[in-house]
Amino acid sequence: MTGRVADQLAALIELDLLDQELIALRGEEKSAPKVLAALVRQVQERSGVRDTTAGKLEATTKANREGERQLEVIERRVARAAARLDGLFVSTQIEATQREIEQLGLQRDEVEMAVLEGMEVADRLAEELVGAEAAVTEAEASLAVARAAWDERAPVVAARCAELETAQDAVLPKVHKDTLRMYMVGIENRQNSTPRGITRTNGIMCTMCQTDIPVVWVNEARNGEGIHLCLCCKRVIVGKVDVALSDEPTAGPDYQTRRD
């Protein structure tokens, strides 16, 4: 490429390479805290479930113990009434005591049933608690792994960003301010799914958005004679697809054969 804007297009290609890596790294820096925060929330949620289950189990166990104490009281009253019965001779007193023993028996059955049911509930809650505790442990482990990974990765990302910014500073003086403005259009175009300032052509098609571009522009870009924006994605057309720079999404399977 030897045209009058060839050096501008070449500088944009350099700038794009730096920008693409920077955008990816900054995306990583932005998403990492969100991922960690989500894991923290997961630990909190699971801890909440565990605490609720533990609370229910404690309340049920307490109620069961209270029921058992009631049973003991009833048994003692039955025993006392039975002992009293032995010393009674008046029929009305005997009948009253027998009724009392009968009533106590009914009461005992009722409390006994409640305790049995309560013990089943406690067993189920104890099982749930084991599961809930395991879930907390698992979430805490995931968080610890993610934290350790990011603690290690963050300085690497920061250092690489600094390197790329330095390299950018070296390239930017080579780019004319109007060229840079055109380059920024594609990066800032909200319609584009990928923030990127340049595109290439495959035949007459933009490789970034698959729109056909006027042949004159395609040729000018290829020969370094003109700076044009793709009609659709507004990225600067820097030339035809090149195997050495094939990181862009390319068109159909005939892309190799259509290169000229």
Ligand SMILES: [Zn+2]
């Ligand atoms: Zn395009």
